[in-house]
Amino acid sequence: xxxxxxxxxxxxxxxxKKVLNGTIAGSLYLVWPxxxxxxxxxxxxxxxxxxxxxxxxxEFAFIVDITRCIGCGSCCVADKREYNVPDGNFRTWVExxxxxxSDEVYVDCPNGGLDGYQHPRKDxxxxxxxxxxVPKLCNMCREAPCVQVCPVGxxxxxxxxxxxxxxxxxxxxxxxxxxxxYSARFLHPVKKVAxxxxxxxxxxxxxxxxxCVQVCPxxxxxxxxxKDETSEVYKILKGPxxxxxxxxxxxxxxxxxxxxxxxxxx
Amino acid sequence: MDTAYSFxxxxxxxxxxxxxxxxxxxxxxxxxxYITGLVDGAFIIAALYYLFDxxxxxxxxxxxxxxxxxxxxxxxxxxxxHLGRPERNLNMLLTPSPTSAMAGFGYIYAVSMGVLVFxxxxxxxxxxxxxxxxxxGWLQFLYRAMTFDSIDLSEDALVLDKKIIRFLVGxxxxxxxxxxxxxxxxxxxxxxxxxxxxxxxxxxxxxSACVSGICAIILAYIVIRKIKGRTIDHRCIKTCIKTLxxxxxxxxxxxxxxxxxxSYLRTGYHHMVEGLLNGPLADSFWxxxxxIGSVIPLIILGVMGIFNIKDRLYDFxxxxxxxxxxxxxxxxxxxxVIGGQLMSKxxxxxxxxxxxxxxKEGILAVIIVMVIPFxxxxxxSRIFPFWxxxxxxxx
Numbered sequence: 001x002x003x004x005x006x007x008x009x010x011x012x013x014x015x016x017k018k019v020l021n022g023t024i025a026g027s028l029y030l031v032w033p034x035x036x037x038x039x040x041x042x043x044x045x046x047x048x049x050x051x052x053x054x055x056x057x058x059e060f061a062f063i064v065d066i067t068r069c070i071g072c073g074s075c076c077v078a079d080k081r082e083y084n085v086p087d088g089n090f091r092t093w094v095e096x097x098x099x100x101x102s103d104e105v106y107v108d109c110p111n112g113g114l115d116g117y118q119h120p121r122k123d124x125x126x127x128x129x130x131x132x133x134v135p136k137l138c139n140m141c142r143e144a145p146c147v148q149v150c151p152v153g154x155x156x157x158x159x160x161x162x163x164x165x166x167x168x169x170x171x172x173x174x175x176x177x178x179x180x181x182y183s184a185r186f187l188h189p190v191k192k193v194a195x196x197x198x199x200x201x202x203x204x205x206x207x208x209x210x211x212c213v214q215v216c217p218x219x220x221x222x223x224x225x226x227k228d229e230t231s232e233v234y235k236i237l238k239g240p241x242x243x244x245x246x247x248x249x250x251x252x253x254x255x256x257x258x259x260x261x262x263x264x265x266x
Numbered sequence: 267m268d269t270a271y272s273f274x275x276x277x278x279x280x281x282x283x284x285x286x287x288x289x290x291x292x293x294x295x296x297x298x299x300y301i302t303g304l305v306d307g308a309f310i311i312a313a314l315y316y317l318f319d320x321x322x323x324x325x326x327x328x329x330x331x332x333x334x335x336x337x338x339x340x341x342x343x344x345x346x347x348h349l350g351r352p353e354r355n356l357n358m359l360l361t362p363s364p365t366s367a368m369a370g371f372g373y374i375y376a377v378s379m380g381v382l383v384f385x386x387x388x389x390x391x392x393x394x395x396x397x398x399x400x401x402x403g404w405l406q407f408l409y410r411a412m413t414f415d416s417i418d419l420s421e422d423a424l425v426l427d428k429k430i431i432r433f434l435v436g437x438x439x440x441x442x443x444x445x446x447x448x449x450x451x452x453x454x455x456x457x458x459x460x461x462x463x464x465x466x467x468x469x470x471x472x473x474s475a476c477v478s479g480i481c482a483i484i485l486a487y488i489v490i491r492k493i494k495g496r497t498i499d500h501r502c503i504k505t506c507i508k509t510l511x512x513x514x515x516x517x518x519x520x521x522x523x524x525x526x527x528x529s530y531l532r533t534g535y536h537h538m539v540e541g542l543l544n545g546p547l548a549d550s551f552w553x554x555x556x557x558i559g560s561v562i563p564l565i566i567l568g569v570m571g572i573f574n575i576k577d578r579l580y581d582f583x584x585x586x587x588x589x590x591x592x593x594x595x596x597x598x599x600x601x602x603v604i605g606g607q608l609m610s611k612x613x614x615x616x617x618x619x620x621x622x623x624x625x626k627e628g629i630l631a632v633i634i635v636m637v638i639p640f641x642x643x644x645x646x647s648r649i650f651p652f653w654x655x656x657x658x659x660x661x
Contacts, residue, residue: 088284088287088288089284089285090284090285093284095281105614106281107281107612107614108281109281109283109284112284136283145456145457145458147365148365148366149365149366149367149368149455149456150363150366151357151358151362151363151366151368151369151371152354152357152358152361152362152363152369153361153362153363154357169354169357169361170350170351170354171349171350171351171352171354171355171357171358172349172350172351172354173348173349173350173368174290174291174350175366175368175452177285177290178290178291178456178458178459178607179456179457179458180458180611181457181458181611182283182611183283183284183285183286183610183611183612184285185285186285186288187288187290187350191350192350192351193350193351249534250457250458251457266612266613266614
């Protein structure tokens with residue numbers, strides 16, 4: 001029987017080539033964004049995306065509602081993932097307060113609350129009267145001691161009210177760490193520069209909420225613009241509710257407010 | 267809450283903010299004010315002779331200047347070792363933040379160094395002129411620069427030198443006060459830390475600086491003279507001890523005043539400070555700094571001031587009291603710098619500090635940094651004679 005030669009245009013080599021090309025093209029088709037709008041995360045802070053950001057005409061506030069915090073630690077996990085925070089250092093953390101009937105206050109914060117408070121404290125012998133969780137983060141002070149003491153201007157206040165650190169300027173003297181009354185700062189063990197919570201400034205500029213706010217399952221962390229009268233923080237801050245700031249006597253005028261904070265909270 | 271009660275509860279309620287567990291300012295920041303303190307105290311001795319004409323201090327006057335200069339050369343070493351990014355240290359001078367006290371360091375340091383170098387050059391001009399004449403090549407060029415290109419040693423020129431020295435020492439005193447008072451202010455200006463935040467802090471630092479510097483001069487003078495087998499000028503030692511007594515009484519009074527003020531005012535943070543001094547710092551503060559380091563020297567200084575003691579014994583006692591006080595001042599720096607950071611800003615607990623041996627801020631590094639000024643001093647001794655000979659009547 002005469003063997004019919006295959007067409008020279010469709011030999012084994014060209015067949016494999018075509019299959020490979022098809023596979024690559026198909027894969028590209030799957031990952032190529034067909035119109036970026038379809039994958040865009042919806043704007044979370046209204047009035048920022050797509051508009052000119054007037055940096056001199058912004059005011060933001062952060063509110064922590066202690067009565068809502070359940071100590072799940074999601075905010076801490078989100079923060080650690082957002083910034084790859086080195087172990088043993090914390091941009092944000094959640095404290096557990098336990099108050100006994102003797103009025104003794106027991107506070108702890110194992111691993112900064114990263115693991116969530118899944119078990120009650122076993123070392124308290126007296127009857128527990130009350131317990132609550134207190135998330136902590138940068139207070140974004142209007143008169144920030146860290147900005148004042150930084151000898152090289154690496155820690156600075158942006159015109160829109162954020163206290164930020166320029167890692168390229170920081171000399172790692174740790175004076176800002178000493179000066180922060182809230183211990184919100186740490187020295188990065190590898191970069192050897194000061195770091196702290198920025199309220200996720202990079203996200204805010206894109207109209208996104210801070211990572212911790214976004215993941216909070218109970219709405220204990222709230223963030224928004226004070227220039228937006230419809231925002232939750234505006235309504236709370238301009239409303240009749242009782243709000244406090246931490247260490248008021250320090251005269252730092254924080255932009256971080258606490259709702260339902262007990263007098264034991266420092 | 268009384269102290270006993272707070273300690274009973276400490277293991278359970280000893281809450282330290284998670285970022286406060288680490289002590290950021292460690293031994294190098296203890297060493298830095300210690301070194302600037304030695305510089306200040308030594309300078310005071312020189313100033314007493316050159317400006318205030320306390321003639322009995324003549325034997326140590328030149329040495330004090332060189333001692334101050336040797337240590338001032340090393341004052342930045344601990345800071346560079348401490349900085350996380352030491353390669354950016356010039357940012358302090360290039361882009362200083364006007365609101366920061368620390369930003370002033372570079373300028374204050376540079377001015378201090380400049381003034382001290384000029385004082386030393388003018389004081390040693392006759393010696394340097396002699397060296398210039400006998401030297402050759404690049405060494406002669408160096409001496410020419412160091413003598414301001416003048417070999418004039420006429421009486422008029424020396425009188426002018428003396429006037430210049432008096433002027434430089436005169437402006438040197440406020441600069442020395444600023445150099446070390448500023449160090450105290452670095453701590454005193456931290457409102458977040460209640461053990462530091464007091465206007466007394468620069469004052470305490472200044473007086474203890476004078477104490478440590480004078481002690482260092484007394485001890486170094488006695489030890490070097492003994493090693494060299496030369497006589498010790500007893501009148502000089504006596505004047506140094508009298509000056510030391512004055513400064514130490516002031517330093518100790520202010521140190522205690524700070525503690526007393528805290529405990530009497532009983533402000534919100536009083537219990538935390540009280541707990542710190544009676545807890546983690548009980549040994550290093552109350553026992554070593556106050557009882558051993560302060561009360562015993564006070565008694566010795568009292569005995570030396572009141573009773574007539576034989577010269578040899580007096581000099582021995584001077585060396586002993588100087589050694590104890592040098593340790594006292596170091597402990598005081600330790601208790602302020604490290605101790606102050608043991609107290610968490612949570613106002614509920616205390617952290618711990620364990621010094622390391624081999625890190626860049628470790629014990630070994632501390633020893634090396636403290637040895638370097640003595641090496642510099644040795645090099646200085648090859649160029650500048652420490653002691654004026656007995657026949658000379660003036661600087």
